[in-house]
Amino acid sequence: MYRFVLQLLAVALPAVASVVQTCKRLDAQIPGRVFYPDSTTYNSSISSYYSGQERNLNPSCIFRPTKTSEVSQFIKLVTDCGDTKFAVRGGGHTLWTGAANIDDGITVDMRSLNGFDLSKDHKIARLGGGAIFSDVYPKLVPFNLTVMGGRVPGIGTGGFVTGGGITFLSRRHGYSCDNVYGYEVVLASGKVVYATESSYPDLWLALKGGSNNFGIVTRFDLATFPLGNMWYSDLSYNYTDSVLLAHAKAFSNFMKPVNYDSAAMMGVFLYYTGQGFGVSDAMWYVEDVANPAVYDAFTKIPNLGGTSELATVDKVVETFGENLPATTGRSYQLTLTFQNPPAAIYTELFQIWEKRITALANVKGLFIEFLLQPQPVTNGTNMFGLAAGKTDDVLIDMTAAYDNESDDSLVASVINDIVKKQRAFLKSRGYLLDFIYLNYADISQNVLSTWGKTSLTKLQAVSKKYDPKGVFQKKSPGGYKLFK
Incomplete structure (x- = not known):
């Protein structure tokens, strides 16, 4: 046993040493941008991640x-250092585990790349690849504009x-990705390209849902939309x-195409501690x-009362954010999608959740929410394989927050059991959709395969074209990879 441990250390220690050497080389090439364990900047970056x-x-x-040229330098260096792996984070x-951070590698914290520029005609907001939306909104409010x-x-x-x-x-x-004019991207070679519908159109489309598989995006050029005051409740x-039955009826009717109102977005939250x-209920109306x-x-x-006000988007984000902690201890999340069913189906989904969730009653610090919300009405300019213009698709997001790592297995098993039963029930009634929304999924969910074979084949082709050595498949292991 002792010899086995020594053998493991013999493999691990040289790899760690190699990464440290890469950090030092990077520090020498780009002074003032590299931060080591126990430094103030390093500790601040790590502590700002949302999940434990x-x-x-x-x-x-870190x-x-x-600036973009520094990202290019980094990619060229890290691809030349065979043992070094990296992660890329924005809001975090x-x-x-490992979505945007890494053990014994280099984490690229993009938040200093946070530029903002509004085009002369005010139709495009150019945002740095590390920009935070809650910092961007106040810059757009004076123009009665917003972005998606x-x-x-903190997002x-x-x-x-x-x-x-x-x-x-x-x-x-x-979706937000449906409304991107262009991406400035650092490719695996270190080359910087600007991908639009007319230049690098395959890469432009692949980035609309394809996550971190193709490069590091250093600038997003987003469409702006008019927005003065909006209503929030x-x-x-x-x-x-009686409250659950009323919600089942109200939400089913809200989601019927005959009642569709493009200004109306909302979420119904069932929660348990x-x-x-x-x-x-969180209700937003963009008029x-x-x-x-x-x-x-x-x-x-x-009801028990709450907020009801007209306000600018930055204030709405601030107010809604007061309902959420700045960070969590441990977290777990699963999602599923289905076509809007009658009220009786929602009632059954509520009962599946209610009957099983009490198994977690003794988990310390527990807070679980079961969120119902409309899926976006996409224009089809993405890789998701969804029908454009469809107004009656619904998303469930099941998220648990709790204190201790020792409860990971129990929480995951209960949440998985609930979602498995809900999916099976919806499928038996003909309402379940294959599509899994990436930003609400757990890494255990096989997200990319649910977008259809055509989409996955296109994404793989773009990866092979712009990253033939598989840098973003192998050296940046976090995320949903295109090749198994």
Whole structure:
């Protein structure tokens, strides 16, 4: 046994030493951008990840580029160092281990690459690859404009946009990635290209959902949309059979194509802690209209009160974010998609959740939410394989937050059991869709295969064309890879 341990160390230690040498070479080439363990910048970067899983990883160094040329230099160097692997982070909100951080490698923290520029005609916002949407919105509000960005503070452009991006305007304009004019990308060779519909069109399309498989995006050119005040309401309810039935009926009707209102986006949240169950609704309306009638079925359900106001998008994000912790201990998340069913089907989904979730009652620090929300009404300019213009697809996001790593297996098994039963029930009734939304998925979910063989084949072809050596498949292991 002792000899076996020594053999493992003999393999591991040279690899770690090699990464440290790469860090030192990088530091020499680009001074002031490399930070080592126990430095203030290193510790601040690690502590800012949303989930405990990501905070538990310890890269050999953190690289914080401030311009595209530095990212290019990094890629050229790291591809020349055979043992060195790397991760790329923006906002750092993805939950699972290794999504945007790495043990014994180099983490590229993009948040200093956070430029902002508005085109002369105000139709395009040029955002750095590490820009944070809650920092961008206040810069657009004076122009009565917005972009398709995150709905809570701290969400970064990189993972959000390349993975899809669900926004306040998603029932009108689809996913965030549907609305990107161009990407400035550092390829695996270190070459910098600008991918648009007319230049590098295959890469431009692949980045609309293809995540971190093709390069490091250093700038996103996003379409802007008019938005002055919008309406936001957040109401709480007692968790009773009558409230659940009313929500099942209201949400099923809300999602019917005959009732479609492109300005209306919302989420129904069922939640559970060790103290019991609760219900809340977040409702957003991207017009300057207070108490829009499309939500009457929800606001008329007897409730405990809450927020109801007209405000600019930056204030809405700030207010909604107050409902969420800045970080979590441990986290786990699964998602599924289906076509809107009758109210009775929603009631059964609620019951599946309710019957099983109490198995976690003794998990310390437990908070679990079961979110129902509309899928974006996509224009089809992405890799997801979804029908363009479809207004009645629904997404479930099941997320657990808790304190201790020792509860990982129990939490994962219960959440998986709930989602498995919900999927089976929806499939038996003909409502389940194969599609899995990348930004809400766990790494255990086989996301890319659910987009259809045609999409996966296209993504693989783009990878082979622009990254023939598989740098972003092998040396950047985090994320949903294209080749097994």
